[in-house]
Amino acid sequence: MQYYSTNQESPAVSFQEALMRGLAPDGGLYMPATIPSIKYPASSITRFHDVASMIAKEFIDIPEKALKKIIDDAFNPDAFPVGTGFPAPLVKLDDNLYILELFHGPTFSFKDFGARFMARVMEYYVSKKPFVSAQDKQKKLSIIVATSGDTGSAVAEAFHGLHNSNVFVLYPSKRISPLQEKQIATLGGNVTALEVEGDFDDCQRVAKQALADEELREKMMLSSANSINIGRLIPQSFYYAWASIYRRATSIDFIVPSGNFGNLTGALIAKRMGFPIGEIVAAVNKNYGQEKAVQTLSSAMDVAQPSNQARIKELGAEGVQSIRVSEEETRAAIRTAYKKYNYIADPHTAVGMAAEAIYRRRTSIDGPIVVVATAHPAKFPAIVEKEIGKKVPVPVSLQKVMQKEKKSIIIAPEYRALKSALLQKAGA
Numbered sequence: 537m538q539y540y541s542t543n544q545e546s547p548a549v550s551f552q553e554a555l556m557r558g559l560a561p562d563g564g565l566y567m568p569a570t571i572p573s574i575k576y577p578a579s580s581i582t583r584f585h586d587v588a589s590m591i592a593k594e595f596i597d598i599p600e601k602a603l604k605k606i607i608d609d610a611f612n613p614d615a616f617p618v619g620t621g622f623p624a625p626l627v628k629l630d631d632n633l634y635i636l637e638l639f640h641g642p643t644f645s646f647k648d649f650g651a652r653f654m655a656r657v658m659e660y661y662v663s664k665k666p667f668v669s670a671q672d673k674q675k676k677l678s679i680i681v682a683t684s685g686d687t688g689s690a691v692a693e694a695f696h697g698l699h700n701s702n703v704f705v706l707y708p709s710k711r712i713s714p715l716q717e718k719q720i721a722t723l724g725g726n727v728t729a730l731e732v733e734g735d736f737d738d739c740q741r742v743a744k745q746a747l748a749d750e751e752l753r754e755k756m757m758l759s760s761a762n763s764i765n766i767g768r769l770i771p772q773s774f775y776y777a778w779a780s781i782y783r784r785a786t787s788i789d790f791i792v793p794s795g796n797f798g799n800l801t802g803a804l805i806a807k808r809m810g811f812p813i814g815e816i817v818a819a820v821n822k823n824y825g826q827e828k829a830v831q832t833l834s835s836a837m838d839v840a841q842p843s844n845q846a847r848i849k850e851l852g853a854e855g856v857q858s859i860r861v862s863e864e865e866t867r868a869a870i871r872t873a874y875k876k877y878n879y880i881a882d883p884h885t886a887v888g889m890a891a892e893a894i895y896r897r898r899t900s901i902d903g904p905i906v907v908v909a910t911a912h913p914a915k916f917p918a919i920v921e922k923e924i925g926k927k928v929p930v931p932v933s934l935q936k937v938m939q940k941e942k943k944s945i946i947i948a949p950e951y952r953a954l955k956s957a958l959l960q961k962a963g964a
């Protein structure tokens with residue numbers, strides 16, 4: 537499969553090149569040349585991993601056996617302990633309302649699906665190294681990622697312990713939650729936490745400078761791992777395909793709590809492949825479509841202009857419905873979920889649940905709807921406990937992370953500081 541740039545000004549490339557580049561040279565996003573229709577014998581599919589393999593082999597030119605191994609490892613039961621072989625449980629709240637829980641991975645947000653898959657595919661290519669010069673064979677892949685929270689922890693965890701990669705996570709000092717910081721800065725090994733004395737924009741600026749630095753690229757094999765990478769997008773179609781056929785029913789609607797619309801793009805791709813998916817609705821907070829984003833309760837969705845807009849247009853879904861949810865509606869949805877279903881929803885999932893109620897009223901649909909749950913409520917205890925008046929149970933692995941000692945390298949918000957930290961780690 538070839539991948540083209542949404543800006544149409546760069547040549548089409550292989551999956552491997554699209555993955556390693558991240559952004560196309562013309563600034564566009566990579567998209568698969570075609571979206572294949574998948575004929576699935578529903579009766580033979582019993583595992584999430586089978587659906588994932590069926591989709592992945594259409595998009596990614598890696599031998600099927602190796603691809604299966606990547607999938608088994610990315611979504612293994614140790615990393616996704618809830619329900620063996622079933623990393624994305626579909627929880628029934630009543631006959632008409634299901635929650636697709638995507639937060640059972642190691643960092644407790646849906647981003648683990650994309651990040652873990654992408655890390656292993658990159659690792660595969662680096663171990664083969666057919667695309668680099670002889671001199672590059674000595675080098676490990678260095679992943680640079682700037683984060684305002686969730687992305688950094690998912691990417692760091694995804695690469696942690698892999699043999700051919702080092703990860704550098706840049707985060708703004710004192711501007712991410714203590715839990716997010718621990719999730720990034722306690723891993724050690726091949727993960728370096730760079731605590732930048734500045735804001736998220738500083739992190740992003742210096743990370744971009746590094747990726748564009750030819751002199752540095754001579755010494756290190758660099759790549760990024762941000763949410764626009766095609767390698768994170770494709771695995772985000774797996775769980776929609778799986779959930780839609782798991783129920784073995786006619787098509788079902790999905791409500792997706794959205795920021796950059798990457799998760800929702802995964803749903804659109806699954807639908808285009810022919811899986812029984814009905815409407816796909818974006819649940820957004822008050823930032824969507826604004827000039828500038830401000831902080832809300834659903835902070836991972838604080839995006840004014842979603843970066844996947846161009847891909848959605850390519851998929852012919854410009855008119856994808858969005859439902860805006862206010863802060864008060866978000867709080868009310870946390871209370872309602874708890875009172876009505878004894879279900880504890882995190883603030884992002886709550887935006888989805890509030891949107892579901894609005895959508896149902898607006899369309900007077902009376903069939904089942906799936907709301908996607910993007911984070912574990914224990915990641916946002918203060919907000920959730922205030923509404924439900926009870927402690928949120930904290931998974932053991934999260935408790936352990938909180939007790940660990942953080943190890944970060946503090947750097948000034950200047951490119952010089954980043955460059956010397958990178959070179960030091962590379963031993964160059």
Ligand SMILES: *Cc1c(COP(=O)(O)O)cnc(C)c1O
Pocket residue numbers: 645646647686763793794795796797798799800836837884910911
């Ligand atoms: C990243 C994130 C989102 C938004 O996902 P997009 O793909 O950017 O739309 C929603 N919820 C949580 C918890 C997240 O971490």
